[in-house]
Amino acid sequence: MHVEFLGVPRQRAGVSEIEVQADTLGQLLGILSARIPSFSDLMNVDRLHSALVANLNGERFISDPQTPLREDDSVLILSADAGG
Amino acid sequence: MPFGYHGSYLRIDVAGGGVEHVALPEAVLRQFIGGSGLGVRLLLDEGAVHAEPLAPEAPLVLAFSPLVGSPLTTSAKFAVVSKSPLTERINDSLVSSGFAIAGKGCGCDAIVLVGRAAELSVLIIDEVDVDAGGKRTKVRLESAAKYRGATCRETEAGLKADLGAGYRVASIGPAGENSVRYATISHDGRHAGRGGSGAVLGAKNIKAIALRGTQRTAWAHPSELTALSRSLSKRSFGPATAKYRELGTATNLLTFNRFGALPTRNFQSGRFEEAANISPEQLNATRSKTRKSCMACTIGCEHIYGNGKTGVRVEYESLFALGSLCGVGDSEAVLRASERCDELGLDTISTGGTIAFAMECVERGWLDEPWLRFGSGDALMRAIDLIGSREGLGNLLAEGSRRAAHKIGNNSIAIAPQVKGLEIPGYEPRALQTMALGFAVGARGADHNRSGAYEVDFSDKVDRRHVTLDAVRHAIDTEDRAALMDSLIICKFLRGVFTDFYCETAEMLRNVTGWDVNAEELRETAKRIVSAKRQFNLLAGWTPAEDTLPERILSTPLPNDSEATLSRERLDGLVAEYHRQRGW
Numbered sequence: 001m002h003v004e005f006l007g008v009p010r011q012r013a014g015v016s017e018i019e020v021q022a023d024t025l026g027q028l029l030g031i032l033s034a035r036i037p038s039f040s041d042l043m044n045v046d047r048l049h050s051a052l053v054a055n056l057n058g059e060r061f062i063s064d065p066q067t068p069l070r071e072d073d074s075v076l077i078l079s080a081d082a083g084g
Numbered sequence: 085m086p087f088g089y090h091g092s093y094l095r096i097d098v099a100g101g102g103v104e105h106v107a108l109p110e111a112v113l114r115q116f117i118g119g120s121g122l123g124v125r126l127l128l129d130e131g132a133v134h135a136e137p138l139a140p141e142a143p144l145v146l147a148f149s150p151l152v153g154s155p156l157t158t159s160a161k162f163a164v165v166s167k168s169p170l171t172e173r174i175n176d177s178l179v180s181s182g183f184a185i186a187g188k189g190c191g192c193d194a195i196v197l198v199g200r201a202a203e204l205s206v207l208i209i210d211e212v213d214v215d216a217g218g219k220r221t222k223v224r225l226e227s228a229a230k231y232r233g234a235t236c237r238e239t240e241a242g243l244k245a246d247l248g249a250g251y252r253v254a255s256i257g258p259a260g261e262n263s264v265r266y267a268t269i270s271h272d273g274r275h276a277g278r279g280g281s282g283a284v285l286g287a288k289n290i291k292a293i294a295l296r297g298t299q300r301t302a303w304a305h306p307s308e309l310t311a312l313s314r315s316l317s318k319r320s321f322g323p324a325t326a327k328y329r330e331l332g333t334a335t336n337l338l339t340f341n342r343f344g345a346l347p348t349r350n351f352q353s354g355r356f357e358e359a360a361n362i363s364p365e366q367l368n369a370t371r372s373k374t375r376k377s378c379m380a381c382t383i384g385c386e387h388i389y390g391n392g393k394t395g396v397r398v399e400y401e402s403l404f405a406l407g408s409l410c411g412v413g414d415s416e417a418v419l420r421a422s423e424r425c426d427e428l429g430l431d432t433i434s435t436g437g438t439i440a441f442a443m444e445c446v447e448r449g450w451l452d453e454p455w456l457r458f459g460s461g462d463a464l465m466r467a468i469d470l471i472g473s474r475e476g477l478g479n480l481l482a483e484g485s486r487r488a489a490h491k492i493g494n495n496s497i498a499i500a501p502q503v504k505g506l507e508i509p510g511y512e513p514r515a516l517q518t519m520a521l522g523f524a525v526g527a528r529g530a531d532h533n534r535s536g537a538y539e540v541d542f543s544d545k546v547d548r549r550h551v552t553l554d555a556v557r558h559a560i561d562t563e564d565r566a567a568l569m570d571s572l573i574i575c576k577f578l579r580g581v582f583t584d585f586y587c588e589t590a591e592m593l594r595n596v597t598g599w600d601v602n603a604e605e606l607r608e609t610a611k612r613i614v615s616a617k618r619q620f621n622l623l624a625g626w627t628p629a630e631d632t633l634p635e636r637i638l639s640t641p642l643p644n645d646s647e648a649t650l651s652r653e654r655l656d657g658l659v660a661e662y663h664r665q666r667g668w
Contacts, residue, residue: 006342007335008326010365042323051323051580053542058343061544078339079327080542081580 001069003028006078009052012038025054026065028075053080087304088150088596089113093126094192096223098207098288099140099199103223108193114599118149120176121571121613122194123165124620127174130196133623137169137280138263138287140200146254146293148188149573150596153300155313157320158575160184160380167624168279169287170265170434170484171505171529174620175279178533178570179254180378181272186252189297190221201289204228204261206243208251209295219299228291233258235427236270243294255292256282257429262474263287264482266434266507270426273386273397274378277431279506279528304598312595316581320382324580329375332387333400334364336510340404344645345515347508348408349458350440351501351634354512354642358413362403367415383577389419396423401532404510405436409501410443410464417461421468428472434484437507439467441485441500442477450494453477498635504529513637514648516541517551521559521658525631527617533576536562549647551654556661564610571613618668631659 003020005013013036020035022028026046033040042049046065055061055076056069069075085091091113092105108122116125123145127133135142144166151159162184168175187195190209197207205225214220231239239255253271260267260282267282268275276282285293303309327335337359340346344354360366364387367373372390376397377383388395396419406412406421425432443458445451456463456477470478480488485500485507501508506529513520522535532538540558541548565585569576572589582588586603593601618626632638638655642648 004342006339008323008330011330049323051326053544055343060547061542063544076342078542079335081324081327081539081577 001028001071002074003032004074004076006076008079009039009042009077012036012042021071022069024065024069025062025067025075028069029065048077051080053078086110086113086150086597086599087302088154089301090188090191090193090299092192093194093196094190094209094221095196095198096207097199098197098201098205098225098290101199103221105192105221113193114601115609115612116616117571117593117609118151118193119147119161119163119178119571119573120165120567121609121616122149123147123163123176124174124613124616126194126196127165127167128616128620130198132167133620135167137167137172137284140288141198142167142284142287144197144281144284144288145194146187147194148184149571150301151572151574151592152184152188154303154596155310156574156592157313157317157380157382158378158578159573160378161573161575162187163570163573164269164276164281166281166284168506168528169263169283170280173504173528173624173626174617175281175528176570177269177276177278177281178573179269179271179274179276180381180575181274182379183252183254183271183295185379186295186297188301189299190295191219191297191299192221197285197288197290199288201225204232204289204291206231207290207293208247209293209297211297211299231291232261236429237273237427239292240270240272243292247294248296251294251296253292253294256286257427257472259429259472260286261291262472262482264430264471264474265484265487266431268429268431270429272378273426275426275429275431278433278531278533280431282429303596305595309595312591316578317382319581320578322581325383325577328383328385328577331364332385332398334367334387334398334403336400337403338363338365340510340512343515344642344648345512346408347404347501347510347512349411350409350444350499351508351512351636352444353644354515354648355644356408356413359408361413362407362415362418364398367398381575383575385577391416391419391423394423397426398422401510402432405433406464409436409440409510411458412461412464413459414461417464421461421464424465424468428468430468430472433509434507435468435471437501438471438481438485438488439464441488441496442467442481444499445492445496448494450492450496500634502530503633504630506530511538512642512648513633514549514642514650515645516548517650518546518548518555518559520633520637520650520655521551521555521662522563524633524655524659525662527614527621534563534566534570535559536566536576536579551658553657553661556658556665559662560665563614564607567613568606568610571609615666
């Protein structure tokens, strides 16, 4: 699936997007932590730190690690604190 | 008197009517705390609801708080509260830094200004030693003739050079002198930005307030307060504030664009094709950058980008308002425009919103100013200068988009990007519908600082493009928390570090004041402050019809996102439920 980083996650990842294979959100986050060491600072065990959120296909926000993902999904990872 | 307070406010009639310390009962302080809450209460007591906002008798309140001067991070802030000349409703703006500490150091919890000085003046508030080691406040006016027309930065630097570096200065630019209805009051490069408090100060013929004070209030539990402050500071270095520290608010730009929530060309679209050009990511790659903090702040959210010989502080709201909203994708032009607004003392959101509205009026043939086109950086700069001086078209645009629409006619009010007269910040309401509710019901108009409902839209609590009545309680919660933070006062950029907001803020207040305040009391206090703002508006003539959004938002879907529609029926339902839950 396609993973897009915005804001601080993009800064930490050093790239704006990558392709990853994962069946669930938890699995995806585990892969990202392993592949991008600085990304693990943004994790809280198997979830994103509360300062971050994940969004599925630009539509709904997801947080449950068991959330199933499909190969053609696009996952966005961004700062939860969207305001300014 | 509780710890953390002086127990009085300083009331100054700048027309020469005298200076007095007016006692503040402890019950009032406990009910309204300080900052915005105390400011609204003082305005009600002063009968400000019935005054024309730019009349001499209209009071302007600068309110400090019990936390000012404490070691709690981000607590060096003050509120500027008045009836808005833009909305004719309540207006409270927060601004940071040393002026708050020095102002409270003058031995007062607030300063209330009334009257009109005989000539353009600097109001100087100082303290003098008296017998037995005490201090007495001394107030005087000096001519500001030499600062007429000076920018905010020039005025502040000049007065510090004249009076001494120990003085802290809040000033207006040319826009405030010229009664632009969205003029700001500036201090240390930051602005009490929204709603036109700079015009209110200018109408009093006060170019600047310079003050110096060293009186401190004691804390009830100093060791506990110090420990709490250390803990809070430590947490403020963590992931919850990383966005502000590492990138600043400007990083919202690409995020909002990705979600179709970046207002573009006067709210005709939620996506700007040139967003990447003006993003902080692009600015980082092409310009030098420094960071700065307000006094007593551990976050350091100010990101200042090189722009020729000077640096420009870049915030999301300025990038959106002067960039995508006006269709300008040239970063150089947007930075110049932002810098010019700061110099003139103009609210960037209302400036960009009003100019974008005028650009669309030109496009539709309703305004005969062919030079004023979306996408033109030169036109943007020209319009800003005209607004600051109120020359030509600027005289119309200095009134804000609502008043301008009434003069332009053609039902242009339908596309004026405002609520209650205050221009809408950078959150597309059709794509972020909990925020749409927050805008509609906001006491000072469309406002992202008094309602943080966008947080809800960027969460799994609601479907942001199809919100239901369940969103209302979340919107109320963000509004209540904002009211409390603005009264304590602490910076909203800290909000992510709290695990139990009301418990932790109650602990702060207990340690400073000695009150046995708890979370439940602060929940009620927050609601009381929101209700006081509502009461002000009711007395000033508020009607239910004001709690709405522009016709365009409620009748036109966003292009490129057919799901992002917000009908009048749905918004009215949300507003009605909001009023019901508020008990109004």
